[in-house]
Amino acid sequence: MRLPVLVLIALLGSAGACAEPRTRTLQLDAFAFGVVDIDLASDRLELHWKDDAGQALAGIDGLREWGAGNGRVLLFGANAGIYDREFRPLGLHVEENIALRPLNTTRAGSGHGNFAMQPNGVFYVDRDGRAGVMTTEHWRERGVRARIASQSGPMLVVDGAINPAFDAQSDSLKWRSGVCATTPAHVVFAVSEAPVSFHTFARLFRDRLGCRDALYLDGTLSRLWTRGDGYSGAAAMMVKPYAGMFAVFATDSAHP
Numbered sequence: 001m002r003l004p005v006l007v008l009i010a011l012l013g014s015a016g017a018c019a020e021p022r023t024r025t026l027q028l029d030a031f032a033f034g035v036v037d038i039d040l041a042s043d044r045l046e047l048h049w050k051d052d053a054g055q056a057l058a059g060i061d062g063l064r065e066w067g068a069g070n071g072r073v074l075l076f077g078a079n080a081g082i083y084d085r086e087f088r089p090l091g092l093h094v095e096e097n098i099a100l101r102p103l104n105t106t107r108a109g110s111g112h113g114n115f116a117m118q119p120n121g122v123f124y125v126d127r128d129g130r131a132g133v134m135t136t137e138h139w140r141e142r143g144v145r146a147r148i149a150s151q152s153g154p155m156l157v158v159d160g161a162i163n164p165a166f167d168a169q170s171d172s173l174k175w176r177s178g179v180c181a182t183t184p185a186h187v188v189f190a191v192s193e194a195p196v197s198f199h200t201f202a203r204l205f206r207d208r209l210g211c212r213d214a215l216y217l218d219g220t221l222s223r224l225w226t227r228g229d230g231y232s233g234a235a236a237m238m239v240k241p242y243a244g245m246f247a248v249f250a251t252d253s254a255h256p
Contacts, residue, residue, distance in 0.1 A: 019043065021076040021248055023229040028204050031196050034232025035209070036076060036224050038187040043248045045125055045187060047080060047095050047148040056087055058241040060225045073250040077225045078189050079177065080244030081123075081152030082115045082218050089243045090115050091151025092122055092139075104151060105136060114216065117165055120153020121215045123179050130184035133213040150244055156180075156202040156214040166199040175234040176201045177222030179246075180211035189246070191224045191233035 019042040026033045038045050050056055051066045060077040067074045084090045093101035106116045119135040124146040126132075134142070135155055155163055156178055173195035181187050188209050192201060198216070205214035221240045223233035 020228065021226050023224060023226050023232050026208050028200065028208055031200060032193040033204055034191045034193060034224050036189045036226060038248060040129055040131060040185045040187065045148065046247045047150060047244055048247055049089065049093065049095065049100065049244045056243065057245065063245050063247055067249055074247060075227050075250055076248040078246045079218055079222055079242045080150040080246055083243035087241060087243050092149055093244050094146045094149035097127065097147055103136065103139065115153045117154035119155045119158060121155045122149050122151045123215050124149035131181035131187045132184065133180055133215045152215055152217050154216055156216050157206045157211055158213060160212045162199065162202040162206060166202055168199045170197045170199060173197055174219045175222055176219055177217040177233065178205060178214055179217055180205055180209065180214035182210050189224055191222050193232065
């Protein structure tokens, strides 16, 4: 049976609308979290640090303005991994097959705070479009050919287990953001809507999102943004400049 043309157009339009990343809210204990799902079959996840003149984009607004200047419409944006005092990614940072910052094998006690908690790790999308998270040690062993990659730390979940360095009774509460890939084609970003412990945040990824491996991205400055829902995460007054940022642009906009 052939569908009438107008019905077919409506269905196709509806399918396209569903592909745009949107924020959903999940509850764990007394805490709320903003969650954005990225389907790599329809959404091209990118990683950006600087504009065409070599200046840091510094935030979601800068990312959106840079995109608009290149004929691109931003649908999703989020801070990537931790950065250093010079506002450079502290660890590995790969954009479109090019490593702009090298892998950092710093360990705890080095003055690099959460980044150096072990194990730390890397989130990536490889050149075949498959996403994943792995520890820094495994990254060095496997030699993944990444299209994009961002190193941060600590790992929240490793092979289905919460990082043993986390204390379930800890009273160290911060806004936190993280990422995982539930399948090679499905990436999940999450940010807390209020300060939480590492252990609680790791439980979100393992128990509510079904992640076997998940990576912490950053703390108090962390936010997610979608065109449809705006910002989730820390209050605007607490936001500091970003270095790397993840992005999804509309598929019908120009691509460099």
